[in-house]
Amino acid sequence: MPIVPNEPHVWETAERVALTDVADLQDGGLAMDVLALRVGQTAKIITDRYGTDQVADLLAALRTQNPGAGILAQDLSHAGTEAGMELDGLLGDWLNATDMPAFRASPVEAFRIGDDDDGTPRYQALVKVRNDRPVPGLVRFTAVSRSAASDNRVWSSSDPFPVPGESAIEVGLVTSNPLEELWLRPYLSLNRADQRLSVPQVDETVFNDWEPLDGARPSVWHPASPGMVVDDLDDGFSVDATAEATRFGRTRDQEFAETDRGLPVYRGALASWWKRQALPTAWGRYRRTVARIAPGQGDSRAVFEAELPEGGQWLLQYHVPSLRVMGLGSSAWGPQDEQGVVHLEVVGGQTQETVDFDAGEAETGWNEVDVFDLPAGTVTVSVSNNTTGATVVADAIRWDQRP
Numbered sequence: 001m002p003i004v005p006n007e008p009h010v011w012e013t014a015e016r017v018a019l020t021d022v023a024d025l026q027d028g029g030l031a032m033d034v035l036a037l038r039v040g041q042t043a044k045i046i047t048d049r050y051g052t053d054q055v056a057d058l059l060a061a062l063r064t065q066n067p068g069a070g071i072l073a074q075d076l077s078h079a080g081t082e083a084g085m086e087l088d089g090l091l092g093d094w095l096n097a098t099d100m101p102a103f104r105a106s107p108v109e110a111f112r113i114g115d116d117d118d119g120t121p122r123y124q125a126l127v128k129v130r131n132d133r134p135v136p137g138l139v140r141f142t143a144v145s146r147s148a149a150s151d152n153r154v155w156s157s158s159d160p161f162p163v164p165g166e167s168a169i170e171v172g173l174v175t176s177n178p179l180e181e182l183w184l185r186p187y188l189s190l191n192r193a194d195q196r197l198s199v200p201q202v203d204e205t206v207f208n209d210w211e212p213l214d215g216a217r218p219s220v221w222h223p224a225s226p227g228m229v230v231d232d233l234d235d236g237f238s239v240d241a242t243a244e245a246t247r248f249g250r251t252r253d254q255e256f257a258e259t260d261r262g263l264p265v266y267r268g269a270l271a272s273w274w275k276r277q278a279l280p281t282a283w284g285r286y287r288r289t290v291a292r293i294a295p296g297q298g299d300s301r302a303v304f305e306a307e308l309p310e311g312g313q314w315l316l317q318y319h320v321p322s323l324r325v326m327g328l329g330s331s332a333w334g335p336q337d338e339q340g341v342v343h344l345e346v347v348g349g350q351t352q353e354t355v356d357f358d359a360g361e362a363e364t365g366w367n368e369v370d371v372f373d374l375p376a377g378t379v380t381v382s383v384s385n386n387t388t389g390a391t392v393v394a395d396a397i398r399w400d401q402r403p
Helices: 008-014 019-024 029-063 073-082 089-090 243-250
Strands: 103-105 110-114 122-131 137-146 152-158 161-163 167-175 179-186 195-197 215-219 226-229 236-239 275-279 287-295 300-308 312-320 325-327 341-348 353-360 365-374 377-387 392-394 396-402
Touching: 008 029, 008 110, 019 029, 029 073, 029 089, 029 137, 073 089, 103 179, 122 392, 152 167, 161 195, 179 325, 226 275, 226 300, 226 325, 226 365, 287 300, 300 392, 300 396, 312 341, 353 365, 365 377
Parallel strands: none
Antiparallel strands: 103 122, 110 122, 122 167, 137 152, 137 161, 137 179, 167 215, 179 195, 226 396, 236 300, 275 287, 287 392, 300 377, 312 365, 312 396, 341 353, 341 377
């Protein structure tokens, strides 16, 4: 399988340019990258869904039907039908559409079920996946557990599961050991990358009388509202800095050659300006990213702005990702990843309060900060580059109203 471009600007272009319009791009290199991304992901979808044997039958049928001639989209569809593939339902209007599927997953349920006939333990994991967009998509899961006999990690991947547009499925995985990790692996989608799902602890002494589900079935699931969340990719997120804080960065044009939604891409080196990093444990509706910066004197801030519908007592929560987990089977850690105490400034109406939050001691995920008495209207939460740690990470904040 060829290497597929994965740079943010290639994805951003692919999300607005159909395959039929790629030739109209003025940047020839970008056109080739978008073509490689869309075609490469489409080929992977077909291969993973149907296997190499059926793909070989498909290619043989195309060659037989069109010896020495060009191949049209309807030729591919017809050959797919002959090879036992339902490509139209799998790919949708893959040539002309710019839209991509967008997946959200439910919290994972995990429990022990009855042992199999030879006494091998069985554990059931259940998760629901919804495709919010009208175009079809494909997902698969990789489960990571630990062998009770050898203490080695055991990896197992599910079949790819089609998810029709604006629909949901429930996926069940049966393993012989409790799960330690579960990864959602989308293909060509607005998610862009694999995402690690939180797996609950399983009580191995409790058996559930449950008919095993090892596969997928339709579901009517709709995600519950996450609450009043502001993510680093939302319009309510911004960064600002004093002229002195940005002076050095502005003299280094190469640092800004590749940006992701307006911020330079983080490539392992911190700076005195905010950069964006994709992380599988960050919060995100579809994509999962954070903004991060090197320690400073409080002269550069990330700001989360929300509109409170009414005044009252509001609980602030701050999302903290793991900086160790880079991807499925990939981890990294360095001195620059040590988080510490940061200062959160909350401003709403006449209220202005600053609280300390120890990101280094926080749990991966949502952490409660404090309750604030706030009026209705605009409220901002700012986190500066002043920290006791080696980096400041701005991922997402959430407001929950208290009675």
